[in-house]
Amino acid sequence: MSDIKMVNLKINGLDVTVPAGTTILEAAKVAGINIPTLCYMKGINEIGACRVCVVEVKGARSMVASCVYPVSEGMEVVTSSDKVIEARKTTLELLLSDHKKECLSCERNLNCELQKLSLEYGCDTKRFQGATSKEDIPDVSTDYLVRDNTKCVLCRRCVAVCNKIQEVAVIGANERGFKTNVSCAFEEDIGNSPCVACGQCINVCPTGALTEKSEIANVKKALADPEKIVIVAPAPAVRATLGEEFGNPIGTNVEGKMITALKRLGFDKVFDVNLGADLTIMEEATELLERIQKGGKLPMITSCSPGWIRYMEFYYPDLIENVSSGKSPQQMFGAVCKTYWAEKNGIDPKNIYVVTVMPCIAKKFEKKRDNQAASGYPDVDASITTRELARLIKEKGIMFNELPDSELDNPLGEFTGAGVIFGATGGVMEAALRTAVETISGKELGKLDFNEVRGMEGVKEASYEVAGKTIKVAVASGLSNAKIICEKIRNGEADYQFVEIMCCPGGCINGGGQPILDSYTRRNVDYKTLRAKALYNQDASSKIRKSHENKAVQGLYNEYFGKPGSHKAHEILHTTYVARKKY
Amino acid sequence: MAKTSGVPFQGTKEQEVALREKLAELKKVQGGLMPALQEAQAIYGYLPKEVQIIVAEELGVSLEEVYGVVSFYAQFSIVPKGKYKIGVCLGTACYVKGSGDLLAEVEKQLGIKAGGITPDGKWSIEATRCIGCCGLAPVMTINEDVYGRIGPKEVAGILAKYN
Amino acid sequence: MKKSIQDINAIREQMQSQIVMRNGGDSNIVSKYKRQILICGGTGCHSNKSSKILEEFNALIKANGLENDVLTVMTGCFGLCAAGPVVIVYPEGAFYSRITVEDVKEIFDEHIVGGKVVEKFLHEEDNGKEKVIALSDTNFYKKQTRVALRNCGVINPENIDEYIAFDGYQALIKVLTSMEKQEVVDTILASGLRGRGGAGFPTGRKWQFTKDAPGEIKYVACNADEGDPGAFMDRSVLEGDPHALIEAMAIAAYAIGSNQGFVYVRAEYPIAVRRLQIAIDQAKEYGLLGKDILGTGFDFDLEIRLGAGAFVCGEETALMTSIEGHRGEPRPRPPFPAIKGLFGKPTLLNNVETYANVCQIILKGPEWFTSMGTEKSRGTKVFALGGKINNTGLVEIPMGTPLRTVIEDIGGGIPNGKKFKAAQTGGPSGGCIPASLIDTPIDYDSLIAIGSMMGSGGLIVMDEDNCMVDIAKFFLEFTVDESCGKCTACRIGTRRLLELLTKVTDGTATLETLDEMEKLCYYIKDNSLCGLGQTAPNPVLSTLRYFKDEYIAHVVDKKCPAGVCKNLLNFTIDKDKCIGCGMCARQCPANAIVKTDYIAEGHKLPSYTIDQSKCVKCGACVATCKFKAISKG
Known part of the structure; x- marks a missing residue:
């Protein structure tokens, strides 16, 4: 029936039939044979460079890289002969000879692809000894990331995401031969480059060459300080992924256990950034309606994603006015803690230490931006990633999977389903639509699901008829997709009123601070959809699913801000942006 | 550690105009980055950051992409060259006839290593690939001048000609 | 102005009187000039100021009003670079070697004006004292067969008319007017031509693959990124006969259905690049490149792209990546360039020497080509002969010629009476052929069988002093x-x-x-x-x-038998030979040589000795000692 030509071949003596164009690697999987990979990333890094996936093909002059070698009729492949095993072993031993082997205390210990393969192939770490190619000076020039090139295996997966997924291309291969290294132009520190801090490079790094800049020590110090009231709040997407760090299946929502763990870690209050998300909707929806009514700059673009903001400031500073002035949920949350909550409880904001748990490394940078200190003290003091939280939990001997569920503290732990779905691409848009549509029409929505803006597509567009008006919206995640929308806006070709942009592909569930999945999983499991599903399920089962119905948020406005977009709200919940120089 | 030449950039407006003109043409050429860098190096003599930024901007590629290409090819240099560029051929024919000793002598005479430039900017030395004068092996070049069939003993005399 | 086929043929006719002296052709044609002076303008001779020699001749000709009687021609490489700068004077074909600007006056007065060959400047064979008059009489040339290099050292590469005079563009005319595309491919297939760049893949099959590949846009490309240290045959073709490449690429483009070509040249070859650009411009002017070539409706354009110093760009996928403007990193194959090459389009990529054979095969037929060489390696191969050999230079020999012929006859043996130890072919990709295998025939398969390879044609000779x-x-x-x-x-x-x-x-x-x-x-x-x-x-x-x-x-x-590896060397002073002059101690950069209290019999001063712990093994002492008292080993 189909036009696709099928090809018959033998792999390890087994007959396999696959469509023409299939690689040996994929064909082997069909036959139930796993071939290890290191540099390969389907679609974006098909370079055959690491040589870990080599196999023997009858008649071929040398070994071939199965990740890029297409099958052909009658081909005979051997994937596990002694020769193949020996070759892979030697490849790994060569990599290890130019790798800083501080594995025991490396952040990626037990979650390192090089380590796993070395174990599988019984590598002799001392077989090859000689010069090392990189300077042992980690790049710690940013607030969000540490790059230790002595652990880099030059698989170039980070380069591929930076170039092809995010299209910012701030890192790449420089020099050649043994001196080849992945770095910025002129081997400058990342801090001097137009890096947007998305952290996607960390997520794809097979080793410990790229890690977030940890703030665990600061958090521990605050917890040990009797003067400090230490507040913690996880972001929407964290509950959908933290479980992975403890062996739970992808897409397990561990909110209850997470709260218990946070309490056991000794935080004084466990609130939720979801509240900040609901607050963001109140402010953004108001700002949007105002812009529409008063002829303000349109389309309005969301400001939740600090990586996106940084990207805009570097690459599209002409769009500054299009971006909502509302702070991100993290920053709104922190600001509320140190103003409203502090006042209400009679605590000097100086003594409040706000820790957020984020799926993101750009948040580490965001909290240090200008105009992010409503109380006179930084809105947020420490921002740790999902991974850092997991490390903290493990270090404290907390048996995460055995924990009972707990409830969040009040009042800043109250949130709606709308806040939860912030963690997935389209979630902010959907949450905003729920509020905006009801506000414009004055009628209660029958159906709360805006399916058009859900899903993992890079660019989504939709239009809605509301009270006789058409609202046209767009949602983009991943910066190569954001670029498409930004170009349209820049060139005056966009007729949207509202645009949601998330820096990371799929949104925060795939943020740069999320649990690291190995390349096999990333390739073969639709992990973004699974993680997003956990959030959408929570939303569906929530009693309250619209931000404006959040009782705590309503209380905030009644007691403190007056109404969304008020002068006070602007002072505390809004911020400014700057054009940044790339060089 | 960042790589720079350590020499302050002294490009002129005329050079920049000339480069931007060339780049405007090359922007339309498929695979124009290499010719662009060759033009830029022809204009400035080397490819400092300031120049690479112009190339990146005009061709619409990231600075890292430009630098990645520059640092890959031996002939692109981010270090300025001396007034007198000495090349000692280390091609096979020259090598088997002792060009390694020749290079060592030049390095000794000038007190710099291959790839370097004397502090006064007068001399720079490069160990070159085969320049195809194998019949004259071993070969040393100073700018356009070629000196063939020479040994370490002749080096001092040859350098003296440029004083 | 654009030319028609008739115009090209007319130029060819008209030019015969200019070249008859050189091609030894039809005796009925009267030469336009009384004498012709050919001066080698290849990189080697050029470096030795051959252009000054040309200027000097031109000045003398002008001063004597002989412009209509004497023609000077700056050619490409003659091949015998060891003898450079080389000047040849016709009609005698007198072969003057190692000429300096100062010698020009004498040659002009005696030979050009006086009509007498100047014996003292004639080339002298290394194996005897006999002077040879003509280049073709030298042992260096006698055993060569010139196909790829046929015009090198014969024509003025900057004059398209000279190329046309030597049957240039006749192959293109033949192809465009009388051959189907497949016929062209079949001809190349039948010739058995294999790639001259290294691996020796059958050229015709490459052409066939690219021709058969689906796609509207296709490219032809030429690999002129000759990176093997010690190989310079491609450069010589570009410098000496650039139109041969242009014509062959146009033929290839016609055969596979392409309208655009790229030549990727090493930037280290400025003269080659300049001459190729001149040739391209001339070909465009004559309408031999561009739209509607020779009125046949065939379009083909050619562009030069320069390398920037990366040997790996000689690898086909790296070369294409480089042309595309990236780091010259190879990519995995398949897909092969014939299917997905430059800018993702089917691309035919051959090297310069391979293309240099094409026009001759078209004109003379595949049978002519298969008559040379061996069954599996047809035709000839150019080698750059270098290292410890008397006649360094370019040689073109039929495939299958024994290595001994190249070393002993063509190369004139090893200088200074040293012993032949090994020859290295294939550059950094190849291997060494030991003296015991000196009778190995040089062809693709024989070389592979002994662990070397043809490579692009560097042939470096080593003697007993090489480790x-x-x-x-x-x-x-x-x-x-x-x-x-x-x-x-x-x-x-x-x-x-x-x-x-x-x-x-x-x-x-x-x-x-x-x-x-x-x-x-x-x-x-x-x-x-x-x-x-x-x-x-x-x-x-x-x-x-x-x-x-x-x-x-x-x-x-822990010894280096050839005495090369410094760490294994020990320099010692023979205390009985040392006269105690102290020259060595003064030369020693490490102050490792000190006086002893031993005075040898018959000597007045105490001898010296070397402190091995300080010695840096530079060899300066050995070079200084006039009494051969210092030895290394």
């Missing part, structure tokens, strides 16, 4: 330096191999080191992404195979 371990290290250092760094096997593998090899030359290796080296060599060959890595261990493997005893001497005896 084979050092030579292997030299080539490996080259590949380590030129590795693109993309794949693990080459990036780290070659580096580790070099480190092991350095242990051998340093005297810190054991026999196990040799085993590990060999294992690593085979691993790198098998697992590298591209040809550079896959062939990088060849110099090590072939020297291990043929000169194992030298390795053993380094490893077990």
Whole structure:
């Protein structure tokens, strides 16, 4: 029936039939044979460079890289002969000879692809000894990331995401031969480059060459300080992924256990950034309606994603006015803690230490931006990633999977389903639509699901008829997709009123601070959809699913801000942006 | 550690105009980055950051992409060259006839290593690939001048000609 | 102005009187000039100021009002670079070698004006005192067959009319007017021509693949990134006969259905680039490139792209990546360039020398071509002969010629009465041929069988003073330096191999080191992404195979038999020969030479001795000592 030509071949003596164009690697999987990979990333890094996936093909002059070698009729492949095993072993031993082997205390210990393969192939770490190619000076020039090139295996997966997924291309291969290294132009520190801090490079790094800049020590110090009231709040997407760090299946929502763990870690209050998300909707929806009514700059673009903001400031500073002035949920949350909550409880904001748990490394940078200190003290003091939280939990001997569920503290732990779905691409848009549509029409929505803006597509567009008006919206995640929308806006070709942009592909569930999945999983499991599903399920089962119905948020406005977009709200919940120089 | 030449950039407006003109043409050429860098190096003599930024901007590629290409090819240099560029051929024919000793002598005479430039900017030395004068092996070049069939003993005399 | 086929043929007719003196052609044609002076303008001779020689001749001709009687021609490389700068005067064909600007006046007065060959400037064969008059009479030329180099050193490469006079563009006319595309491909297939760039893939099959590949846009490309150190035949063709390349690429483009070509040239070849650009401009002017070539409706344009110093760009996929404006990193094959090449389009890529054979095959037929060479290696091959050999230069020989013929007859043997030790072919990808295999016929398969390869044609001769371990290290250092760094096997593998090899030359290796080296060599060959890595261990493997005893001497005896590897050398002063002059001590850069209190019999001053712990083994003392009292070993 189909036009696709099928090809018959033998792999390890087994007959396999696959469509023409299939690689040996994929064909082997069909036959139930796993071939290890290191540099390969389907679609974006098909370079055959690491040589870990080599196999023997009858008649071929040398070994071939199965990740890029297409099958052909009658081909005979051997994937596990002694020769193949020996070759892979030697490849790994060569990599290890130019790798800083501080594995025991490396952040990626037990979650390192090089380590796993070395174990599988019984590598002799001392077989090859000689010069090392990189300077042992980690790049710690940013607030969000540490790059230790002595652990880099030059698989170039980070380069591929930076170039092809995010299209910012701030890192790449420089020099050649043994001196080849992945770095910025002129081997400058990342801090001097137009890096947007998305952290996607960390997520794809097979080793410990790229890690977030940890703030665990600061958090521990605050917890040990009797003067400090230490507040913690996880972001929407964290509950959908933290479980992975403890062996739970992808897409397990561990909110209850997470709260218990946070309490056991000794935080004084466990609130939720979801509240900040609901607050963001109140402010953004108001700002949007105002812009529409008063002829303000349109389309309005969301400001939740600090990586996106940084990207805009570097690459599209002409769009500054299009971006909502509302702070991100993290920053709104922190600001509320140190103003409203502090006042209400009679605590000097100086003594409040706000820790957020984020799926993101750009948040580490965001909290240090200008105009992010409503109380006179930084809105947020420490921002740790999902991974850092997991490390903290493990270090404290907390048996995460055995924990009972707990409830969040009040009042800043109250949130709606709308806040939860912030963690997935389209979630902010959907949450905003729920509020905006009801506000414009004055009628209660029958159906709360805006399916058009859900899903993992890079660019989504939709239009809605509301009270006789058409609202046209767009949602983009991943910066190569954001670029498409930004170009349209820049060139005056966009007729949207509202645009949601998330820096990371799929949104925060795939943020740069999320649990690291190995390349096999990333390739073969639709992990973004699974993680997003956990959030959408929570939303569906929530009693309250619209931000404006959040009782705590309503209380905030009644007691403190007056109404969304008020002068006070602007002072505390809004911020400014700057054009940044790339060089 | 960042790589720079350590020499302050002294490009002129005329050079920049000339480069931007060339780049405007090359922007339309498929695979124009290499010719662009060759033009830029022809204009400035080397490819400092300031120049690479112009190339990146005009061709619409990231600075890292430009630098990645520059640092890959031996002939692109981010270090300025001396007034007198000495090349000692280390091609096979020259090598088997002792060009390694020749290079060592030049390095000794000038007190710099291959790839370097004397502090006064007068001399720079490069160990070159085969320049195809194998019949004259071993070969040393100073700018356009070629000196063939020479040994370490002749080096001092040859350098003296440029004083 | 654009020319028609008739115009081209008319130029050809008209030019015969200009070239008849040189091609020894039709005796009925009266030469337009009384004398012609050919001066080599190849890179080697050019470096030796051959252009000054030309200027000097031109000035004298002008001063004597002989412009209509004497023609000067600056040609491409004659081949015998060792004899450069070379001047040839016709009609005698007098072959003057190592001419300086100061010699010009005498040649002009005696020969050009006086009509007498100047004997003292004639080339002298190295094996005798006999002077030879004509270049073609030299031993160097007698055993050569010139196909790819046929016009090099014969025509003025900057004059398209001279090329046309030597049947230039006749093959293109033939193809465009009388041959179907498939016929052209069939002709190349039938000729058995194989790629001259290294691996020796059948050229016709490449043409067929590219012709058959689906796609509207296709490209032809020429690999002129001649990177093998010691090989310069491609440069010579570009410098001496650039139109031959242009014509062949146009033919290839017609055959595969392409309208755009690229020539990727090393930037280290400024003269070649300039001459090729002149030739392209001339061809465009004549309508031999561009739209509607010769009124046949065929369009073809050609562009030069320059390399920037990366040996790996000689690898076909790296070359294309480089033309596309990226780091010259190879990409995995398949897809092959014939299917997905430059800018993702089907691309035919051949090297310069391969193309240089095409026009002749078209004109003279595949049978003519197959009559030369061996069954599996047809035609001729150009070699750049260098190293420890008298006649360094370019030679073109029929495939299958024994190495001995090249070394002893054409090359004139080893200088200074030294013994031939080995020849290295294939550059950093090739291997060494030991003296015991000097009768090996030079063709693709024979070379592979003995662990070397044809490569692009560098042929470096080594004598007893060359250490084979050092030579292997030299080539490996080259590949380590030129590795693109993309794949693990080459990036780290070659580096580790070099480190092991350095242990051998340093005297810190054991026999196990040799085993590990060999294992690593085979691993790198098998697992590298591209040809550079896959062939990088060849110099090590072939020297291990043929000169194992030298390795053993380094490893077990801690000696370098050829006296090259410095760490294994010991310089010693024979106290009885030393007269105590102290010259060596003054020369020593490390102050390692000190006076002793021993005075040898018959000498007045105490002798000197070398403090081995301070010695840096530079050899300065040996060079200084007039009394041969210092020895190394």
